Amino acid sequence: MLSKKTKYGLKALIYIARQDSTTPVLISDISVNEQIPKKFLEAILLDLKKFGILGSKKGKGGGYYLLKDPKTVTAATLIRVLDGPIAMLPCVSLNYYEKCDDCPHEEVCSLNKFLAEVRDNTLELLQHKTLYDLTVA
Amino acid sequence: MLSKKTKYGLKALIYIARQDSTTPVLISDISVNEQIPKKFLEAILLDLKKFGILGSKKGKGGGYYLLKDPKTVTAATLIRVLDGPIAMLPCVSLNYYEKCDDCPHEEVCSLNKFLAEVRDNTLELLQHKTLYDLTVA
DNA sequence: CAATTACTCTATTAAATCTATAGGCTAATG
DNA sequence: CATTAGCCTATAGATTTAATAGAGTAATTG
Numbered sequence: 001m002l003s004k005k006t007k008y009g010l011k012a013l014i015y016i017a018r019q020d021s022t023t024p025v026l027i028s029d030i031s032v033n034e035q036i037p038k039k040f041l042e043a044i045l046l047d048l049k050k051f052g053i054l055g056s057k058k059g060k061g062g063g064y065y066l067l068k069d070p071k072t073v074t075a076a077t078l079i080r081v082l083d084g085p086i087a088m089l090p091c092v093s094l095n096y097y098e099k100c101d102d103c104p105h106e107e108v109c110s111l112n113k114f115l116a117e118v119r120d121n122t123l124e125l126l127q128h129k130t131l132y133d134l135t136v137a
Numbered sequence: 138m139l140s141k142k143t144k145y146g147l148k149a150l151i152y153i154a155r156q157d158s159t160t161p162v163l164i165s166d167i168s169v170n171e172q173i174p175k176k177f178l179e180a181i182l183l184d185l186k187k188f189g190i191l192g193s194k195k196g197k198g199g200g201y202y203l204l205k206d207p208k209t210v211t212a213a214t215l216i217r218v219l220d221g222p223i224a225m226l227p228c229v230s231l232n233y234y235e236k237c238d239d240c241p242h243e244e245v246c247s248l249n250k251f252l253a254e255v256r257d258n259t260l261e262l263l264q265h266k267t268l269y270d271l272t273v274a
Numbered sequence: 275c276a277a278t279t280a281c282t283c284t285a286t287t288a289a290a291t292c293t294a295t296a297g298g299c300t301a302a303t304g
Numbered sequence: 305c306a307t308t309a310g311c312c313t314a315t316a317g318a319t320t321t322a323a324t325a326g327a328g329t330a331a332t333t334g
Contacts, residue, residue: 002225003292010248011239027310035239039295046311059302060308075251088139102148102172110274111147114212114266115139121262125255137247141322164281176324183282195281196331 006082008036009044010134013078016054017070017135024056024063044082051081070135076126086126087119094119143219145173146181147271150215153191154207154272161193161200181219188218207272213263223263224256231256 011034016025027045031038045064048054055067066073079086080095090098091106092115103109148171153162164182168175182201185191192204203210216223217232227235228243229252240246 001222001227004294005292007226007237007248014247024309037294040293042310043294056310057302058300058308058310059304061303062301062309064310085138089144090138100144110151110271111144113274114271118259118262122255122259125258129251134247134251137250140320174323177322179281180323186281193281194331195279195329196333197279198332199280199330201281 002079002083005040005044006079008034008041009048009082010078012036012041012045013048013053013066013073013131014134016064016066017131021066024061024065026063029063048081053078053081066131070132071130073131074127075129075131075134076123078131079126086122088115092116092119094123139216139220142177142181143216145171145178146185146219147215149173149178149182150185150190150203150210150268151271153201153203154268158203161198161202163200166200185218190215190218207269208267210268211264212266212268212271213260215268216263223259225252229253229256231260 012030015030015034019025027042028038030036030045031041045054045056049056049064052067053073054064056062056064076086085093085096087093087096089100089111090096091100091103091109091112099106100109103112106112149167152167152171156162164179165175167173167182168178182191182193186193186201189204190210191201193199193201213223222230222233224230224233226237226248227233228237228240228246228249236243237246240249243249
């Protein structure tokens with residue numbers, strides 16, 4: 001299951017992507033309209049800024065805005081940034097790989113093989129769905 | 138990500154399914170060979186028993202054994218029993234559905250629509266992979 | 275029938291993660 | 305220079321995860 005952080009983050013991004021891209025969007029605006037706790041949202045947006053997805057502007061007329069074309073931002077990227085690994089086990093993660101303590105031979109572990117298949121299957125979908133797709137759906 | 142409980146449970150089931158089905162398998166046997174903390178494993182197997190997947194026998198010659206044909210037990214069922222929902226959000230879960238507090242109109246929520254698609258995609262794979270498949274892979 | 279074996283039940287706990295809030299600070303605008 | 309709005313640090317409650325301890329119960333076997 002995705003964390004609330006991830007759900008909030010995705011909703012916020014969709015919200016921002018749907019607005020007129022020439023003016024920044026207020027945190028409080030998103031908070032009210034998407035029913036996301038404001039302070040929690042602040043932290044999430046800051047995170048998305050650190051990863052280069054959002055930019056921000058302080059002071060009057062400030063707020064958050066997209067740094068990238070929504071058509072180039074995939075759901076896979078967003079979920080990884082917000083939630084972490086997409087894979088079901090660390091030993092099968094492409095971006096957050098970790099060996100299992102148990103499991104002496106990963107190459108012949110049937111669970112590993114199976115979950116790699118699940119990962120590829122999910123990734124195929126997540127990598128072709130963009131933020132833009134989510135704004136028009 | 139799957140919990141360790143789930144990983145251990147799946148490994149234990151695969152281990153049991155690979156043994157001669159006429160004699161029960163010892164907890165300690167599984168624990169040693171699959172490197173799973175014994176006490177933790179006890180609780181997991183008990184869980185799988187409650188859900189009717191495993192049966193058990195006490196005393197000498199006792200242990201755990203499958204109650205079902207491995208070809209009829211799907212990965213989807215096992216993950217649900219051990220880990221819970223397969224869906225990425227409660228509002229998109231078939232077996233553990235819960236409405237989002239935020240989100241006034243689920244029908245027009247693009248996140249809901251998208252994650253339902255992800256769920257169907259994953260389920261398609263998980264429902265066709267059986268415990269038997271995992272034992273021979 | 276008693277000793278042994280092996281699963282069962284209850285309880286507890288340490289650690290990690292998630293969710294959320296508080297309050298002061300800094301930068302931009304007009 | 306006052307106001308606006310994001311930034312930073314700290315904290316904290318709740319929940320979940322992972323694991324352990326120890327006594328209890330049922331089945332087998334000699």
